[in-house]
Amino acid sequence: MNSIERAVSQQIIRERANSEREEMVKAILPWDKFSQWLHCVCVITFDLELGQALEFIYPTHIKLSDKEKMNICYLSFPDSNSGCMGDTQFNFRIRQTSGKTNSHLSVRRKEYDRNSPLILQSDTSHLFGFVYFRQVKDKTSRRGYFQKSVVLLSRLPYINLFTDLAELIAPEFFDKGEQLIEAACHDIDQWLNPVPGDTLQLPIMGTVLQVKVPAKGDLKLGAMGIPRDTVQPMGSPLTVVPSLHAAETFMCLQPVLPHIQLLWELVLTNEPLVIMGPSPGITCGTVHALINTMSPLKYMTDYRPYFTIHDSEFKEYTTRTQGPPSVILGVTNPFFAKTLQHWPHIVRIGESIGDKSKANKPKKPGSLKTLESKPGVYTQYKPFLSKDKTIIKRLAKGIQSRRPYEVQDAMLRRYLLELTQSFMFSLERYVTSLMPLQRNISPWKHPPRLKTFDVEEFLQTVEHSGPQLTSGLKGDWEGLYRRFFKSANFQGWFQNREEEINQKLLLLHLEALSEADLLQWCSDKEEVEIVDLVLKLRERLANIRELNLPVKPELIQKLHQGSEAIIHTLPEDLRGVLKK
Structure with a gap:
């Protein structure tokens, strides 16, 4: 077999593999739909001899590693149960170690991720746990x-959907037993897949949850969802979930509002941050609210809404032999006040997240000796930007006048969104300038790619077209950018934008190919060059399928027809090989 035939044969094998994979995706197996939403449901109980133990898991075919089981068991109970009588809800996040998803589920999930905002994409390396804990005298x-x-x-x-779902399922389970979990999981296995842009009605245990799954771009105007005043038919069991994920930013961050910009800078630049609170519900709410301060940007390093001394990463995150990792930890155990006092940034939240902290100045980290320390922010970090006292005063007046929390929350989220957008506007503008001109895209060359990001070149643009054009804040914007460029948040953002733009350039290249006179080009070319063009056309068509590119059917048809026309110009033996 010569080199041309070998190349053609390999291309045909790839196309057959793609076709088989597409057929596999179409087949819906038991628990496929369930797996698009949940990994599994666990029940954790307290055993006098074993302590916290896994009572059962459903669906029963799901396998968890020993490390995952241990983490789930310890994280499913508050660190100290003494003050948690009744029902308590919170959530956690752990590393997944029990293997990969089935390939056909992965294909669906990739399609979901391609069309979803970054902050709502599936997490391939972690599992979120949504806990409903009950403690009553018996x-x-x-x-x-x-x-x-x-x-x-x-x-x-x-976060919001699965918290609501746990609140529906758990109390019924406590009353009716294991069969209730089984029935609820079968209900979920009937749900439509989460498709970005769709509004779905999800039946569960005699009621219906209505949710809007945001599409890419939806969150640029804030936390989009279904309005709270959605009209519901009389007597309808419909329950509207206004947002799948949006944290109660104002409620959770009210104790540290004077430091909101400082905290925004710490989160934006991936600084190590520990949240100390009296309960897992308070710590996880605060951690999610902090991550949301930089929405619609995605927080790219690890975060643990609730973290205990039993966590398998405890030693990794608390060692003093190296600097603290770029992670946000939510902790409740007083032991952490001593173990983590070397961390550079500590936020202490009081008993009630609705209590306003009177501490207006950050304190030095060393002044935090015990968990009983006053609420506030403990850090020596000096913000790059001047404090915006206007928003603090407006929110403070709202507290005095008892303005509804929903309004306060909308004001704070809008302020943070505009601050983040002002910061990112210059970066977006500069990245756009790195795109090659459309007129330089040739159908006979490889698709062009985005130019390299030059930090110094970008910083030269800040003085004349920086955030000061859209934000009234003064300060060292250049210094903040330099710190941001060293963070995983920047690397993750730029990698995503690079992929998006290169995909757009590929589309423009496909359009140029479809409009080109392929037969004219082939008229004076060698056979090997013509075969190479046929293979490249097939590769481009495969790219369209694999990347789910938004290509018009007419363009695909043109490329197919062009490929067939070229093949007919070749000798019969080569035509036979290419058509196999």
């Missing part, structure tokens, strides 16, 4: 208490 128990948690595990960061 005379029949040797311990004297009934202690059990229902935990929903998912790769999707749908």
Whole structure:
């Protein structure tokens, strides 16, 4: 077999593999739909001999590693149960170690991720756990208490939806037992897949949850969802979930509002941050609210809404042999006040997240000795930007006048969104300048790619077209950019933009190919060059399928016809090989 035939044969094998994969995707297996939403549901109980233990898991075919089981068991109970009588809800995030998703599920998930905002894409390396913990007195128990948690595990960061779902399922399970979990999972296995842009009605246990799945671009105007005043038919069991993920930013960050810009800078630049609070519900709410301060940018390093001394990463995150990692930890155990006092930035939240902190100045980290320290921010970090006292005063007046929390929350989120957009506007503008001109795109050359990002070249543009044009804040914007460029948040953002732009350039190249006179080009070319063009056309058509590119059917048809026309110009033996 000569080199041309070998290349053609390899191309045909690739095309057959793609075709087989597409057929596999179309086949819906048991629990496929369930797996698009949840990984599994666990019930954790307290065993007098074993401590926290996994009672059962559903669906039963799901396998968890020993490390995952241990982490889930410890994270499913509050670190200290003494003050948690009744029902408590919170969430956690752990590393996944139990293997990869089935390939056909992965294909669907990739399609979801391509069309979803970055902050709502599935997490391939972590699992989110949504806990509903119940502790009540029980005379029949040797311990004297009934202690059990229902935990929903998912790769999707749908904080609000899955918190609401746990609130529906868990109380019914406590009353009716294991069969209730089984019935609820079968309900979820009937749900339509989460498709970005769709509004879905999700039946569960006699009620219906209505959700809007945001598409890419939706979150640029803030946390888009279904309005709270959505009209519902009389007597309808419909429950509207206004947003899949948006945190209650104002409620959770009210104790540290005077430091909101400082915290925004710390989160934006991936600084190590520990949140100390009295309960997992408060810490996880605060961690999610902090990550949301930089929306619609995605926080690119690790974060743990609730973290305990039993976590498998405890030593990795608390060692003093090296600097603290770029992670946000939410902790409740007083032990952490001593273990993490070397961390550069610590936020202490009081008993009630609705209590306003009176501490207006950040304190030095060394002044935090115990968990009983006053609420506030403990850091020596000096913000690059001057404080915007206007927003703080407006929110403070809102507290005094008892302005509704929803309004306060909308004001704060809008302010943070505009601050982030002002910061990113110059970067977006500069990246656009790195794109090659459309007139330089040739159908006979490889698709062009985005030019290299030059930090110094970008910084020269800040003085004349920087954030000061859209934001009233003064300060060292250049210094903040330099710090941002060293962070994973920048690397993740730029990698995503680079992929998007290169994909757009590929589309422009495809359009140029479809409009080109391929037969005229082939008229004076060698056979090997013509075969190479045929293979490149097939590769471009494969790219369209693999990347799910938004290409018009007419363009695809033109490329197919062009490929066939070229093949007919070749000798019969080569035509036979190419058509196999």
